[in-house]
Amino acid sequence: MKRQVPLVLCFVFGIAMIFTQFSPHSFSQGIYEEVISWALIIGPFALVLATVTLIQTHTARIRRRTEHWQYSFVVFAGLIVMVLIGMFFKPQNPMFVWLYNNVQLPMDATMFSLLAFFIASAAYRAFRARTFEASLLLITALIVMMGNVPIGNLLSNDTASEARQWILDNPNLSARRGIILGVSLGVISQSIRIILGIERSYLGGGD
């Protein structure tokens, strides 16, 4: 019950999804659409469980008075306000949209833009052209960056932009294709191992 049933469920759902994608019959397509809707139904429960875990973590922080425990109340405030407004008034509600546009979106963009500062120090370390490979990385990155900004094209008479496009379409694409092919073969072999029950690490430890 504890290990065999999950393995059987994994096998049945895996095989069903493979076969239904190769069969155009209406019965097969019906099963395919039904199982997809099942995954969309089960998914939110995992998110709610993750939120419960987040709440437990912050409750423990408050109880133990660990460093900066006061900020856990801010997490709860943000979470409760968003969930209450979203659940009771639906996501289309102007108040929910206002919170998204003026609280979440600016913070999201700002958090990601912070990387522009940190990447500068990373660039300093990466761009010290000590080897041939590091020089290649440096030159490519410089061409791509110069081809992206108007001043690069102004200084080079549009050559930077053309060189950038050629790099993206040729050597960059071939490297990406090599990586994609390798990763995809790995994904397929790992998926087969999971469906056949050879790979069982997702079941965790214990009996």
Next chain:
Amino acid sequence: MDWNLIGIWVAAFLTLSIYSVLYRDNPFYRFAEHLFVGVSVGYGIVLSIYQGLVPFALKPLWETVTTGAPEGFIKLIPICIGLLFFARLSPRHTWLIRYPIAILIGFGSGIAIPNVLRANIFEQTRGTIAPFAEIAAGTLSGWGIFEAILMVVGVICTLTYFFFSVEHRGPVKWLSKVGIAFLMIGFGSAFGNTVMGRVALLIQRVDFLLGDWLNIIS
């Protein structure tokens, strides 16, 4: 009350609070950071429930209850499976969480095999060798032929670098070295694009602060 104006001030305060970490860790940054976590999680929950649970489970169930058609009752199965996630909260029944995880993993693996095969293996291989049909037809220029050969060489050498079943000695070593060169060009392009993407976000935030908030620039 002008909610638009309040929104601009709130967004400006939060933006500056996050940028304040560039000086050092401080209470404003910690406040914004924790608020971001709470708001993002809350937003994710609301959206996943309204885009997954409501249209695919609760709506069909409600229709079944109101019209008496039995089809919607099948949605009780995934709801019960989903509820098993909460067995994680009881140490004695925590093993039950394996059921929904096994279903989702089996579902994901089953859906991945044909899609990855089609989109990533067949299409990428076809994209790599397709120009050779044009070479055979004599419709490709000299530069085009060079690009087609470069593409195949790049793909083979990159794959060779990741091929660990044979020792990288002799010709394999040289193919692998060429593969590293292609990889470095790929990483350089990715790095350049990432830098420009982040700088674009920074410009957008500065534009918001100077334009929408302070009205210094139009």
